[in-house]
Amino acid sequence: MLEINNAFNSDHNHDHCVSGALNNAKAICKENGQRLTPIRELVLRLVWGSHKPLGAYELLPALAEAGFNSAPPTVYRALDFLHQLGLIHKIGSLNAFVGCSNPEHPHPSAFMICTECKTAAEIETSELQTSFNRVANTHGFQLEEENIELLGLCSDCRGNES
Amino acid sequence: MLEINNAFNSDHNHDHCVSGALNNAKAICKENGQRLTPIRELVLRLVWGSHKPLGAYELLPALAEAGFNSAPPTVYRALDFLHQLGLIHKIGSLNAFVGCSNPEHPHPSAFMICTECKTAAEIETSELQTSFNRVANTHGFQLEEENIELLGLCSDCRGNES
DNA sequence: AAATGTATTGTTATAATATAACAATAACTG
DNA sequence: CAGTTATTGTTATATTATAACAATACATTT
Numbered sequence: 001m002l003e004i005n006n007a008f009n010s011d012h013n014h015d016h017c018v019s020g021a022l023n024n025a026k027a028i029c030k031e032n033g034q035r036l037t038p039i040r041e042l043v044l045r046l047v048w049g050s051h052k053p054l055g056a057y058e059l060l061p062a063l064a065e066a067g068f069n070s071a072p073p074t075v076y077r078a079l080d081f082l083h084q085l086g087l088i089h090k091i092g093s094l095n096a097f098v099g100c101s102n103p104e105h106p107h108p109s110a111f112m113i114c115t116e117c118k119t120a121a122e123i124e125t126s127e128l129q130t131s132f133n134r135v136a137n138t139h140g141f142q143l144e145e146e147n148i149e150l151l152g153l154c155s156d157c158r159g160n161e162s
Numbered sequence: 163m164l165e166i167n168n169a170f171n172s173d174h175n176h177d178h179c180v181s182g183a184l185n186n187a188k189a190i191c192k193e194n195g196q197r198l199t200p201i202r203e204l205v206l207r208l209v210w211g212s213h214k215p216l217g218a219y220e221l222l223p224a225l226a227e228a229g230f231n232s233a234p235p236t237v238y239r240a241l242d243f244l245h246q247l248g249l250i251h252k253i254g255s256l257n258a259f260v261g262c263s264n265p266e267h268p269h270p271s272a273f274m275i276c277t278e279c280k281t282a283a284e285i286e287t288s289e290l291q292t293s294f295n296r297v298a299n300t301h302g303f304q305l306e307e308e309n310i311e312l313l314g315l316c317s318d319c320r321g322n323e324s
Numbered sequence: 325a326a327a328t329g330t331a332t333t334g335t336t337a338t339a340a341t342a343t344a345a346c347a348a349t350a351a352c353t354g
Numbered sequence: 355c356a357g358t359t360a361t362t363g364t365t366a367t368a369t370t371a372t373a374a375c376a377a378t379a380c381a382t383t384t
Binding site: 219 | 344
Binding site: 201 | 365370
C-alpha cells in the first residue's frame with residue numbers, strides 16, 4: 001500500500017520536519033566527510049520549510065537577507081550538494097526542489113503535485129521499488145535515481161473549482 | 163511484469179514506429195477536431211524519429227530547413243499541442259521530448275533514461291497504474307499526468323565504462 | 325605558526341530553456 | 355463573401371542554469 005506524508009495536512013508541526021531533516025543532514029555529512037556549511041544549512045532549512053517546491057531563484061532573496069552572496073551559482077551549488085546527498089529532491093517538471101519525507105532514512109521517492117496550489121506530497125514507494133528494480137535488472141540498467149511525479153489536482157483545489 | 167519497448171535495441175525498423183505514430187496522430191486529431199498541420203506533423207516525425215529525447219532548440223534547425231519559421235514559439239506550440247494529445251512525452255529532468263511507445267493506444271508511461279547516452283526506453287506501466295490510482299483516490303487527488311523517470315546507465319554504457 | 329593543498333564561496337558573464345504579446349495569415353462557418 | 359476562430363510569424367523578454375576564474379576559508383603537515 002502506498003502511503004503519503006502529511007503535506008496536504010496543514011495542521012502538522014512543520015518545525016519538526018525541518019529540525020529532523022537538519023539533524024539527519026548533519027549525520028549524513030559527517031558520514032561522508034562533507035561539510036554542512038552555513039549556506040548549505042540555510043538552503044536546506046528553506047527547502048524543507050516549504051511544502052511547495054521552491055525554485056532556485058526563489059531562494060536567492062533569503063540568502064541575500066542572511067548576508068550571503070546571492071548570485072545564482074551560490075544557490076545552485078548548495079542545491080546540488082544537498083541533492084547529491086539525497087537530502088532534497090528535484091521536481092523535474094517544476095524546476096524546483098523539495099524536502100520533507102521521512103528524514104531518518106533517505107530513499108527514492110515519488111510525489112503527488114497539485115498543479116493548482118503547487119503543493120507536493122511525498123509518496124512512500126517501497127512497493128514500487130520491487131517493480132523498478134526488476135525491470136532495471138532485466139535490461140542491465142543500473143538504476144541510480146528516480147523522478148516519480150504524479151500531477152493533478154489536490155482535494156482542496158478540486159473543491160475550490162466547483 | 164514491466165516490459166520495455168525496443169529503444170535499447172538498435173536493430174528494429176524505426177520507420178515503422180514513426181509511421182505508426184503518424185497514423186495514430188491523425189486519427190486522434192480527427193477524433194478531437196484538431197488539425198495536424200505541416201509544422202505539427204514535422205515536429206511529431208522528428209520527435210518520434212529519435213530514441214533520444216530531443217530538446218525544443220534541437221528541433222529548430224530542422225524546421226528552418228523545411229522552410230518554416232523557426233523561432234522558439236513555433237516549436238513550443240507544436241510540442242505543447244502534441245503533448246496535450248498524448249502523442250509525445252516530456253522528460254522533465256532533461257527538458258526534452260520523446261515519442262515511440264505503442265502508438266496504437268496512448269497511455270501513461272515511464273522511461274528508463276541513460277544518463278550517459280541519453281537514450282530513453284519506455285516502460286509499460288499498467289502494473290503501476292493500479293498503485294498510482296489507489297493512492298490518488300485515497301487522498302482525493304485527481305490524477306491527470308505522470309512523469310515517471312528512472313535514471314541510470316544502460317547496459318551498453320556500463321560496458322564502455324569498465 | 326608557516327607552508328601547502330583542497331574545498332568552498334564570490335563574482336562576472338553568458339548559455340540554455342521557455343513564454344508574453346501582438347500582428348499577419350489561413351481555415352472554417354454561416 | 356463576411357465574420358469568426360485557429361494557426362503561424364515576429365520581436366522581445368522572462369526564467370532557469372552553468373562556465374570560468376578569482377578570492378577566501380579550512381585542513382594537514384611540518
